[in-house]
Amino acid sequence: MHDWLIIGASGHARSVAAVIRGTGGTVAAVSDRDPGDPAVLGAPDARVFTDDAPALDHAREHGLAITVAIGENAVRERVAQVILATEPLRALAHPLVAATATVDALADLGPLVQVLEHAHVGPGAVVGAGTIVNTAAVIEHDARVGDWSHVAPGAVLLGAAAIGEKVFLGSGARVLPGRMIGPGAVLGAGTVAVADLEGMATYGGVPARPLHARKVPLLD
Numbered sequence: 001m002h003d004w005l006i007i008g009a010s011g012h013a014r015s016v017a018a019v020i021r022g023t024g025g026t027v028a029a030v031s032d033r034d035p036g037d038p039a040v041l042g043a044p045d046a047r048v049f050t051d052d053a054p055a056l057d058h059a060r061e062h063g064l065a066i067t068v069a070i071g072e073n074a075v076r077e078r079v080a081q082v083i084l085a086t087e088p089l090r091a092l093a094h095p096l097v098a099a100t101a102t103v104d105a106l107a108d109l110g111p112l113v114q115v116l117e118h119a120h121v122g123p124g125a126v127v128g129a130g131t132i133v134n135t136a137a138v139i140e141h142d143a144r145v146g147d148w149s150h151v152a153p154g155a156v157l158l159g160a161a162a163i164g165e166k167v168f169l170g171s172g173a174r175v176l177p178g179r180m181i182g183p184g185a186v187l188g189a190g191t192v193a194v195a196d197l198e199g200m201a202t203y204g205g206v207p208a209r210p211l212h213a214r215k216v217p218l219l220d
């Protein structure tokens, strides 16, 4: 249980704030260029910042745990690198684990990881820095998730599957056991990866095939 600074105040921040409240913690501060009313985060008394630098100073002064609630992988990484590069801040970059999530004692979560409600991370799984394991997502035993990825609600990495850094696994997507997905890949909602897939491309369907998607995945 901690008092937290949330960086970002969009829809994902609402889920993150709910996770914090569910653990008995408090949202003590929020930082966003357009923060809105912190009451929508269930935290009407939170200190509000419109610039991350003073917000991070505030976190350091008050010993607040820090989490970055930005869904877009590349943007989340950019913001978070400042935290991880500064030793006193890095110490505050705790993983955030929902009260209803299960994270096995033999799993390894990097700094700034978020594991949302009803998600599961199994034994031997490794989840890299800043990754979002969203609501009811499953990272099975011995699976590996690269830094700054996003495993969307209900997506599943089966046993010993692996995804590279900044991968987006859309809602309900599945990666079959032992399969590997390259960095920067986007798997659309409901996609099933039955074979290894190269990075920096968008896939959809069952089995997964490249899509002619408008959005080009961004690695940085």
Ligand SMILES: CC(=O)SCCNC(=O)CCNC(=O)[C@H](O)C(C)(C)COP(=O)(O)OP(=O)(O)OC[C@H]1O[C@@H](n2cnc3c(N)ncnc32)[C@H](O)[C@@H]1OP(=O)(O)O
Pocket (backbone or CB within 6 Å): 134, 152, 153, 169, 170, 171, 172, 186, 187, 188, 189, 190, 191, 202, 203, 204, 205, 211, 212, 213, 214, 215
């Ligand atoms: C808490 C939260 O809400 S977290 C948010 C979680 N969000 C998600 O899971 C959303 C995942 N996003 C998707 O599935 C998107 O459709 C993407 C990223 C795969 C593609 O998005 P866009 O680049 O906008 O592609 P667009 O909608 O133009 O579709 C391109 C083509 O791919 C097809 N397509 C789009 N999504 C999928 C999909 N999931 N599976 C199969 N085909 C798809 C479209 O039908 C279209 O086909 P066409 O060229 O034959 O007409």
